[in-house]
Amino acid sequence: DTEVTQTPKHLVMGMTNKKSLKCEQHMGHRAMYWYKQKAKKPPELMFVYSYEKLSINESVPSRFSPECPNSSLLNLHLHALQPEDSALYLCASSQVQGGSYEQYFGPGTRLTVT
Amino acid sequence: GNSVTQMEGPVTLSEEAFLTINCTYTATGYPSLFWYVQYPGEGLQLLLKATKADDKGSNKGFEATYRKETTSFHLEKGSVQVSDSAVYFCALAYNDMRFGAGTRLTVKP
Numbered sequence: 001d002t003e004v005t006q007t008p009k010h011l012v013m014g015m016t017n018k019k020s021l022k023c024e025q026h027m028g029h030r031a032m033y034w035y036k037q038k039a040k041k042p043p044e045l046m047f048v049y050s051y052e053k054l055s056i057n058e059s060v061p062s063r064f065s066p067e068c069p070n071s072s073l074l075n076l077h078l079h080a081l082q083p084e085d086s087a088l089y090l091c092a093s094s095q096v097q098g099g100s101y102e103q104y105f106g107p108g109t110r111l112t113v114t
Numbered sequence: 115g116n117s118v119t120q121m122e123g124p125v126t127l128s129e130e131a132f133l134t135i136n137c138t139y140t141a142t143g144y145p146s147l148f149w150y151v152q153y154p155g156e157g158l159q160l161l162l163k164a165t166k167a168d169d170k171g172s173n174k175g176f177e178a179t180y181r182k183e184t185t186s187f188h189l190e191k192g193s194v195q196v197s198d199s200a201v202y203f204c205a206l207a208y209n210d211m212r213f214g215a216g217t218r219l220t221v222k223p
Contacts, residue, residue: 006157042203042213043158090157100146100165100207105157 002027004106006091012112015081021109023074023091029104031055031097032074034066035090037108043090049074050097081113116141120204120214127194127221135189135217137178137204145208147171147180147187152201152216161189161202194221 004025013019023032030051035043048056049068057066063085065077074091088110092103121136139147146165150158162171167182176191187204199221204214 002160004157040216040218042216045211088157092158098209100144102146102148102160102163102207103211104160105150107157110155 002104004091004093004104006089006106006109008109009107010110010112012114013078013081014114015083017081018077018079020078021076021089021091021111023076023106024072025093025104026072027093027104028071029093029095030071031094031101032068033092033094033103034074034076035092035105037088037090047076048097055097078111081111083113086111086113116145116206116208116210116212118204118206118212118214120202120217122215123217123219125217125219127219129196129221129223130193131221133189133191133194133198133219135202135204135219137187137189137214139185139187139204139206141185141206141208143208145206147178148205148207149176149178149187149189150203150205150213152203154200158203194219196221196223 032049034046037043047066052068067075088108090108091106094101094103117140148163149161151161162173164171164180170179201216
């Protein structure tokens, strides 16, 4: 099974709301990723977790707060977002971080900030 | 640094036409190479991969060969279908993952 699941599929939130995106994988992967994808663009890396520890933060604004409660779960907490944060948020996992391993992606959460 | 360059799109083909999407890469070591496909409203799906020179990845009628001498990994399919309409991303992995800009393919009946 190479499935990564994400919830919710769609999310509309106001600029003062707090919401969370969730991601789950059961492949035993020890690296998990958050990407942001704008229309007609490739995914942009936001965060990497390796063995449940934050390994990379690509200078993402603090209104995005990642969390990795265990090796299968990854959350992205959202607070005080801006309209320009509207995008498709993708979660991915790989066997480990680095090396030449493929990443498996979830279906994404389509976020609209109003 | 490592990078991937894909042919500009969009590409529009008639059903049963031959498809080629060009991809070249720059890497300091020996990366693995991938093609991902993204259907409208969905995430990226791994289409095929190759991990060393001269490897051929294949899946669902798509093929790509890892050419070290030309640093290329072109995607081909002999006969496209309407259902192949999607965005295709070439990617390489060597310590991190780098994506090409993506090529939008539209197949018309």
